[in-house]
Amino acid sequence: MPTLTIALKDLRLLLRDPRSAIILVVMPLVVTLILGLTLGRVFTDKPDSKIRISVVVEDEGLGDEPRAFPDRPWSEILLDDLADTANIRVERIPSREQAARLVERGDRSAVVILGKEFSRRAQRCSFVGGEFKRDPINPLYRDGVKADELGVEFLTNPTQPVGSSVIQQVVQVSLLRVVIPWMIGQAFDLIGTDRFMVKMEEKIPALGIAYRVPGFSKARLGDGIRGGISDFFSEYDFNAKTWSGLTESKRQFSVHGAVAGFGVVPLKLAVQRKPAAAAPTRGENRTVYADPKDVQYQMLVPGTTVTFAFFLLLTVGWLFVAERRHGTLVRLRLAPISRTQIILGKALPCLAVSLFQGFFLLACGKLIFGMTFGSRPELLVPVVVSTSIAAAGLSMLVAGLARTETQVAVYGTLLVIVLAGVSGSLLPRELLPENLRQLSLITPHAWALDAYSQLLNPDVATPQVGRVLTACGVLCLYGVVCLVVSRLVAKLD
Amino acid sequence: MTPPILTVTAVEKHYRGTPALRGVSFDLAAGELFGLLGPNGAGKTTLLSVLAGLTDATAGGVTLFGKPFTSRDAEARREIGLATQDLAVYPELTARENLLFFGRLYGLSGSNLKRRTDDMLALAALTDRANHRVDTFSGGMKRRLNLAVALVHDPRLLILDEPTTGVDPQSRNHIFEQVRRLNAAGLTVIYTSHSMEEVQALCPRLAILDHGRVIACDTVANLLRQLPTTARVTTAQAVPETLPGVTGRRRTESGVELDAADGPALFAALRHWPGLEMAALDVVPPTLERVFLKLTGSALRD
Ligand SMILES: Nc1ncnc2c1ncn2[C@@H]1O[C@H](COP(=O)(O)OP(=O)(O)O)[C@@H](O)[C@H]1O
Ligand SMILES: [Mg+2]
Numbered sequence: 100m101p102t103l104t105i106a107l108k109d110l111r112l113l114l115r116d117p118r119s120a121i122i123l124v125v126m127p128l129v130v131t132l133i134l135g136l137t138l139g140r141v142f143t144d145k146p147d148s149k150i151r152i153s154v155v156v157e158d159e160g161l162g163d164e165p166r167a168f169p170d171r172p173w174s175e176i177l178l179d180d181l182a183d184t185a186n187i188r189v190e191r192i193p194s195r196e197q198a199a200r201l202v203e204r205g206d207r208s209a210v211v212i213l214g215k216e217f218s219r220r221a222q223r224c225s226f227v228g229g230e231f232k233r234d235p236i237n238p239l240y241r242d243g244v245k246a247d248e249l250g251v252e253f254l255t256n257p258t259q260p261v262g263s264s265v266i267q268q269v270v271q272v273s274l275l276r277v278v279i280p281w282m283i284g285q286a287f288d289l290i291g292t293d294r295f296m297v298k299m300e301e302k303i304p305a306l307g308i309a310y311r312v313p314g315f316s317k318a319r320l321g322d323g324i325r326g327g328i329s330d331f332f333s334e335y336d337f338n339a340k341t342w343s344g345l346t347e348s349k350r351q352f353s354v355h356g357a358v359a360g361f362g363v364v365p366l367k368l369a370v371q372r373k374p375a376a377a378a379p380t381r382g383e384n385r386t387v388y389a390d391p392k393d394v395q396y397q398m399l400v401p402g403t404t405v406t407f408a409f410f411l412l413l414t415v416g417w418l419f420v421a422e423r424r425h426g427t428l429v430r431l432r433l434a435p436i437s438r439t440q441i442i443l444g445k446a447l448p449c450l451a452v453s454l455f456q457g458f459f460l461l462a463c464g465k466l467i468f469g470m471t472f473g474s475r476p477e478l479l480v481p482v483v484v485s486t487s488i489a490a491a492g493l494s495m496l497v498a499g500l501a502r503t504e505t506q507v508a509v510y511g512t513l514l515v516i517v518l519a520g521v522s523g524s525l526l527p528r529e530l531l532p533e534n535l536r537q538l539s540l541i542t543p544h545a546w547a548l549d550a551y552s553q554l555l556n557p558d559v560a561t562p563q564v565g566r567v568l569t570a571c572g573v574l575c576l577y578g579v580v581c582l583v584v585s586r587l588v589a590k591l592d
Numbered sequence: 593m594t595p596p597i598l599t600v601t602a603v604e605k606h607y608r609g610t611p612a613l614r615g616v617s618f619d620l621a622a623g624e625l626f627g628l629l630g631p632n633g634a635g636k637t638t639l640l641s642v643l644a645g646l647t648d649a650t651a652g653g654v655t656l657f658g659k660p661f662t663s664r665d666a667e668a669r670r671e672i673g674l675a676t677q678d679l680a681v682y683p684e685l686t687a688r689e690n691l692l693f694f695g696r697l698y699g700l701s702g703s704n705l706k707r708r709t710d711d712m713l714a715l716a717a718l719t720d721r722a723n724h725r726v727d728t729f730s731g732g733m734k735r736r737l738n739l740a741v742a743l744v745h746d747p748r749l750l751i752l753d754e755p756t757t758g759v760d761p762q763s764r765n766h767i768f769e770q771v772r773r774l775n776a777a778g779l780t781v782i783y784t785s786h787s788m789e790e791v792q793a794l795c796p797r798l799a800i801l802d803h804g805r806v807i808a809c810d811t812v813a814n815l816l817r818q819l820p821t822t823a824r825v826t827t828a829q830a831v832p833e834t835l836p837g838v839t840g841r842r843r844t845e846s847g848v849e850l851d852a853a854d855g856p857a858l859f860a861a862l863r864h865w866p867g868l869e870m871a872a873l874d875v876v877p878p879t880l881e882r883v884f885l886k887l888t889g890s891a892l893r894d
Contacts, residue, residue, distance in 0.1 A: 426680035
């Protein structure tokens with residue numbers, strides 16, 4: 100009962116102080132909005148919100164000589180791949196001159212030019228050379244495809260570096276998807292052929308002796324190797340020469356863009372291939388996010404929600420310090436109530452505020468930013484609740500140790516920012532160094548973000564309920580342990 | 593005499609080795625209005641913290657209502673009301689909300705809580721400001737509320753720590769009146785102050801605390817009786833050294849002050865001393881300040 104009395108009193112104090120509302124509710128909304136707009140500008144071009152890739156095709160094709168693959172110019176294959184990429188719109192510009200004018204005026208941040216040689220050069224791409232392939236080109240290098248080796252040029256506007264680098268990355272990904280299956284396919288076509296077997300015998304002379312064994316022959320060994328490899332990699336068709344054939348649509352290729360956001364890699368989502376366009380997905384309950392704006396907010400909102408959940412620390416710290424400054428802490432200790440009751444009486448309103456904050460921000464995410472709650476919206480409830488428990492526990496622990504307003508402000512803010520940074524709430528965890536990524540798991544943020552990501556990230560087809568509930572369990576445990584420790588160490592005198 | 597409700601025995605309190613209380617002993621009967629007088633830093637607040645159960649004595653013991661008392665004794669704390677030296681009310685809450693909150697903390701509820709709250713608002717003369725936030729109050733109003741909050745749960749022992757700090761004379765008189773009235777109604781009160789006028793005006797019995805020690809504990813009358821009679825002589829002449837029975841002598845701007853155990857004899861001798869022309873001859877009233885001066889050799893005021 101005294102616990103509830105203290106809790107209600109603190110709740111009333113919090114409601115009378117607009118600072119808490121600003122820190123806990125208004126700030127995260129503003130940050131979400133600003134980040135959303137900043138990131139949105141990069142990926143969207145009004146009036147159409149898809150990323151526009153402008154292309155000039157000068158490609159002269161491959162001529163009429165007969166060949167097994169492909170049956171059309173390589174530039175068309177590339178353009179089809181681009182067009183199949185989710186949230187990408189391909190725009191053809193008739194001439195290089197017109198493209199140059201558009202870029203110079205800043206109307207396009209970059210234009211891709213597929214040169215006269217594009218098809219002929221793409222056709223020459225190969226891992227193997229010598230007697231197997233004349234004049235082979237290997238355009239692959241550490242960071243992707245050397246566009247110039249394929250006769251691909253980029254006209255870029257230097258004043259729009261972000262926009263143009265996004266376009267270059269998108270084209271890089273498409274080039275990889277076009278060139279790699281072609282190169283792999285040619286290499287695997289060779290395996291088991293006569294010419295391949297002759298080459299093998301040159302390397303392994305003992306094979307010549309083996310062939311003399313009755314029933315064993317060059318042809319049988321060749322078939323055996325080919326069969327073995329395709330059994331071993333049964334998920335892939337290495338001979339397909341196209342991306343969808345190679346992966347049988349089971350794998351998706353994505354780029355992790357180095358765009359820092361609160362727990363998001365929007366580029367990754369933006370460049371993802373349209374699942375429906377590649378092949379029908381097998382019984383997966385996927386949501387197709389047509390509007391990249393939604394996709395961003397989809398993870399931006401949970402990111403800010405988690406980060407700002409821990410700003411509760413400032414509010415709780417303020418409650419404690421105010422109690423000390425007003426001398427009323429002494430009165431609480433004079434009253435016939437226990438230390439546990441005092442601590443719980445403070446923890447409860449903090450939890451209530453945090454719960455309100457969590458649900459409110461998610462609701463705003465839906466109403467203002469148009470995010471969806473995924474396929475298991477009911478699982479968001481335990482995630483919000485357990486995140487709040489962790490935030491309230493940690494806040495109680497830290498705030499109970501602070502003695503002055505300055506301590507709360509300085510150490511509290513520092514801790515909140517460091518935790519957010521380490522956890523990957525500020526920078527995507529994928530971009531953190533390996534050891535820091537491990538370290539991030541000691542932060543409650545990382546667990547909360549993982550759970551949100553399971554439920555809200557469109558990348559995740561079906562949320563793993565076990566993983567979500569484990570995260571919730573870890574968060575609850577975190578909060579309770581912090582609360583117990585704060586009961587022991589809080590400075591109430 | 594009724595058995596004491598509070599007995600303090602050889603209480604010591606050290607702050608990281610530095611002694612603030614050095615063997616304090618006294619006791620208190622039910623219904624007393626007891627003064628605790630001492631200069632700033634004497635250890636008054638420290639002593640009250642021990643008596644109210646905020647902290648434990650380093651050594652020695654406290655017996656309250658016949659039972660040993662420590663800070664872990666939650667039930668006994670219910671019987672104590674402490675009006676702290678520093679204000680202890682929520683400025684963001686109204687006067688009534690403050691009283692309701694602290695009343696509930698002590699387990700009051702329903703009509704009883706409402707009645708106590710209304711009574712306390714009346715006691716603090718804040719009924720018409722009951723629903724105003726405390727941060728709009730004057731210093732005196734806050735002090736009065738601070739006292740009311742200490743009383744809301746109807747304690748048997750009221751402890752006041754410098755309750756008139758920073759208040760206007762009107763609020764101060766109001767507080768005096770209320771304390772007298774409450775004491776007359778049977779409440780036991782410990783009134784702490786560094787002002788000897790206040791204690792002398794209010795408390796029949798008191799302890800004087802200095803450097804963590806009780807240097808005197810008696811009724812005001814008995815303490816004053818220790819003092820010699822002092823005559824203030826206003827004269828332009830030199831007052832003769834040979835006056836009989838004079839134990840102390842101090843020069844003043846307009847003459848001299850003389851102490852003597854036998855007052856009437858001194859006055860008679862002065863009046864009849866040949867050739868001594870006096871502009872005035874007064875008795876200096878005995879004060880606790882002079883008691884303090886006599887006991888410690890230094891002035892009480894800082
Ligand atoms: N919390 C504390 N920590 C350390 N020293 C203290 C503390 N409180 C009081 N003191 C010291 O104890 C002595 C008595 O202080 P206090 O009880 O506040 O005196 P008073 O109330 O008579 O002015 C002072 O010397 C003071 O500096
Ligand atoms: Mg004091």
